[in-house]
Amino acid sequence: MPKWFMPFAALTAVMFTASPLLIANADYESTMGLVQKVFYYYLPAAWVFLISAIVCGVASARFLVSGSPRQDRLAYAAAELTVLFGAIVLVTGPLWARKAWGVWWQWDVRLTSSLMGWMVAWAYLLVRKYGGPGSDKLAAGLALFGAANVPFIYISVNYWRTIHPATSVVPTLPVDMGTALWFCVACFILLFVLLLRLRVHLEEQRTKLDALFLSLDE
Amino acid sequence: MFARTAWLVLRKDLTVEVRSLEIAYTTLFFAVACVLVFAFALVKEGKAPEDGAAGILWIAIAFAGTLALGRTFERERQSETLRALLMAPADRPAIYVGKLLGIVALLCGTEIVLVPLVAFLFQAPLFRHPFWLAVVLVCGTVGFATVGTLFSAMLVRARSRDVLLPVLLYPITVPVIIAGVRATATLLEPDAELALVRFWVALLLALDVVFLTLALWTFEPLMTD
Amino acid sequence: MRLALLLVLLLASPAMAQQPPPTQQDEFVPVSQLPAQDQLPAARLLIAAYAFVWLAVFAYVGSVGRRLTQVQHEVERLEADIKRGSRT
Numbered sequence: 001m002p003k004w005f006m007p008f009a010a011l012t013a014v015m016f017t018a019s020p021l022l023i024a025n026a027d028y029e030s031t032m033g034l035v036q037k038v039f040y041y042y043l044p045a046a047w048v049f050l051i052s053a054i055v056c057g058v059a060s061a062r063f064l065v066s067g068s069p070r071q072d073r074l075a076y077a078a079a080e081l082t083v084l085f086g087a088i089v090l091v092t093g094p095l096w097a098r099k100a101w102g103v104w105w106q107w108d109v110r111l112t113s114s115l116m117g118w119m120v121a122w123a124y125l126l127v128r129k130y131g132g133p134g135s136d137k138l139a140a141g142l143a144l145f146g147a148a149n150v151p152f153i154y155i156s157v158n159y160w161r162t163i164h165p166a167t168s169v170v171p172t173l174p175v176d177m178g179t180a181l182w183f184c185v186a187c188f189i190l191l192f193v194l195l196l197r198l199r200v201h202l203e204e205q206r207t208k209l210d211a212l213f214l215s216l217d218e
Numbered sequence: 219m220f221a222r223t224a225w226l227v228l229r230k231d232l233t234v235e236v237r238s239l240e241i242a243y244t245t246l247f248f249a250v251a252c253v254l255v256f257a258f259a260l261v262k263e264g265k266a267p268e269d270g271a272a273g274i275l276w277i278a279i280a281f282a283g284t285l286a287l288g289r290t291f292e293r294e295r296q297s298e299t300l301r302a303l304l305m306a307p308a309d310r311p312a313i314y315v316g317k318l319l320g321i322v323a324l325l326c327g328t329e330i331v332l333v334p335l336v337a338f339l340f341q342a343p344l345f346r347h348p349f350w351l352a353v354v355l356v357c358g359t360v361g362f363a364t365v366g367t368l369f370s371a372m373l374v375r376a377r378s379r380d381v382l383l384p385v386l387l388y389p390i391t392v393p394v395i396i397a398g399v400r401a402t403a404t405l406l407e408p409d410a411e412l413a414l415v416r417f418w419v420a421l422l423l424a425l426d427v428v429f430l431t432l433a434l435w436t437f438e439p440l441m442t443d
Numbered sequence: 444m445r446l447a448l449l450l451v452l453l454l455a456s457p458a459m460a461q462q463p464p465p466t467q468q469d470e471f472v473p474v475s476q477l478p479a480q481d482q483l484p485a486a487r488l489l490i491a492a493y494a495f496v497w498l499a500v501f502a503y504v505g506s507v508g509r510r511l512t513q514v515q516h517e518v519e520r521l522e523a524d525i526k527r528g529s530r531t
Contacts, residue, residue, distance in 0.1 A: 035485035038492045064439040084503050092492040119389040132377030141440045145390045205514045212521040
């Protein structure tokens, strides 16, 4: 593990421990009250979900073009993180929606396309696990289509009338809500980088193991 | 050269298919069975659900399409003909386009039977705007087949290929299915808003273009071993 | 003061909204046409949400750690085998 990993991890842990303080200090939103505070973890998780899908797509494209195993490891790790953060979004979102909208789920554009993006990430993992030889390229092709879905997920809510808030909400947040939000965004991005590095490390060890097996046969 | 290669591949597929009609018949039968299962499942007191026709039509197309894709490429796998095709001095994307056109032809043939059947079983006025219905069906089928042909070709040498094709295909083609269903449902309404239908068709065309571009880019690197 | 500003925006937005509820939010103040629901314990939902985030992250880190120790044991075992093999 690289030298920056442990200090980074310590910093992330400290920031995450501090985050509830900032969140508690932020103003209550006028009609949704207490439950709106889910937003401070939900939105960064959603952004990291989208970023992770893009990282997977870009790494997959580079893997297809150059065949570099490093890009393949990165894509695999990013796909797993897409599933993780997507799960967070898809659980905390409905928990908030139950109180704010009165329903657990709505088949509007943003939610449906996010769910589909999450399933594409799951499909990636299934293909890598059960696809047999050549599954790395197969999954890379799939990841490209998944990454093409991401801009659609983001801007869809601006063009369709849905129950989900538009992207114009975040720039217009009042100061203390904004501070809490951007702090949590920083926490989540640090967490993403950490988890990505950790997962890539696992893949590197697996590659090392495969190389050892091969050398044993010689 | 590109067009000629695509045409040759398409002609080969059609010739092989016409001789036995195996895939055509089995896909057609499966699609009809699918629609019938929906009819039996959803009919209440002898009447079909009001808005069911559009969704059921597209689900039948999606399922039949998956079957057709699996069978077509299974045939290629059996005599290793796909590898032979790839070794030929032809543009890889052209081979892809040829196979794509074959699948689209097969699916359109299935739809020609499915649409009257669904209209009959669910009392849906599918033939009120035949031109727009045809446009919606063709655009949606092309979108579905584009992704399907790419993934089926990639899966030919993979393990668990029968299970993995739906796993890969359905999440990606959901936007196509949604747009197709919504467009068809709008056409079925008593006073269909053609502007809305045009919007969904535009979305379908955009999706087709994006998927086709991605598929043409990735076919070459994905098929190299 | 800030709350008053938010309330003013809240009152202004229904005038601009033309479509029937549920409507989309442009500011972070939803339209007051939201259907009233029975008092669900918001605190419970909030705690469940945060708890899930923590659990998910820790479960994932645990899973990666477990797989890592597995692979590392395999690597050590193989390296020992190779060393033994090359000595004979």
